[in-house]
Amino acid sequence: MNETFALNMRQAGNALRAVYVRELAAYFLTPLAYVFIATFLIALGSFTFQIGRFFDTNQADLAPFFLFHPWLYLVFLPAIAMRLWADEARGGTLELLLTLPAPAWSLVLGKFLAAWTVAAAALLLTTPIWMSVNWLGKPDNAAIFLTYVISFLMAGGYLAVACALSAAAQNQVIAFVLSVAVGFLFTAAGLPVVTAGLTAAFGPGLAEAMASFSLISHFEAAQRGVLEMRALVFYIGFIAVWLALNAIWVSARKGG
């Protein structure tokens, strides 16, 4: 039993690494990652400076910059994740992948981590804005760093939803639309207008419960410089649940 477990774990590691490298190559050896990163940075810059009025606030913080992260993740991250499993099904390589000597979860994790790395690269390339704020004033760098970390985890949440729905959907377009729709539900649940509406209709209990599942609620706490353990638990748990669903849906899509 121990020998079987050790072999399974070793093979899971081998497959995870191989799938991660293969997917990362698929992103960076094609225009996909570059187009995503460039478009994301342009959009984030435009929102930060034009709508967020970064310079008009006269404050040495990145509030106008972080404000738009959830909304951009909501649209951009499904675009890089939608191909991950839908493409395997369309190209017939799902059978190749699922007959490899490795558990499905290792393949799921390999693909997810590759997409998350692309998101991390995009996030990393926004750091010149952080440097600019330091040049202009004296921001709370610890709070900004914390918000970056939570933003990265939040990106993982949106990506995990999109990866799972890529496995569940029949094609990339459906995967994208579903991911944006589901991502929107998990974003909107924490919006003041939604919580106020729910409180008025059903009382504060339901509104608070809904908000606790929102990707945006925990991010707002981080922006205030507050590191909440429950935020870390929420994002990691959220990612784990969606990756588990991903593995279940991948296994369920085996040929028939």
Next chain:
Amino acid sequence: MQALKVDALSKSFGPRQAVRNVSFSVTAGETVAFLGPNGAGKSTTLRMIAGFLEPDSGDALINGVSILSDRTKAQLALGYLAEGAPLYFDLSVRDFLGFLARTHGLTSAAAKLAIARVAEDAAITDVISRPIETLSKGYRRRVALAGAIVHDPPVLILDEPTDGLDPNQKIAMRALIARMARQKAILISTHQLDEVEAMCTRAVLIDRGDIKADGTPADLAGRTPSGKLEDAFHALTKPEKVA
């Protein structure tokens, strides 16, 4: 030793029984044809052996290891070429083989040697750096076969490996399979009878999910007055007459 033992595999899709109680075995050094018309249950059986489909009942032992209870270990001993020979077209031949080598646990040095070996065996050395999407169908099939043997498995399952190839490409593919036949247990799914006679030491014939015959191609052919495998195939698989 039975390198592959298929033990009473059954599978239904809704009300349709695709495979019913299928049993047979393949020993090392044997090349067995898994023969049957389209829709007979060949690919479903192979997918269950390879661990892609869960059987409703039964099991498959690969090198003595159950695909159900020890899936990873069983799959490490198996080379599987799925129907249509799926490939990652965006990868080069070398990267594709490297990907499969790494997923089977080969170290970088071992993978390099293995890639060189299978590229030589499959006669794809001249295209090793080319993207797969630029290759002809014949080359693609050989790349897919090279991928199935990159970890040097003792058991090889090939689902219609020559389907859609031109006569020259078929000859090249058959020659490659024949070179591997001495050391490995090979199961080839096909409905091409010339392929069975050219390559296989035994044939297992399946129709509508049931095994209809199991013997040498000559045994099967001898079951009809004409002594032709084609007539035996027709007699054993012909559709029932409507009353």
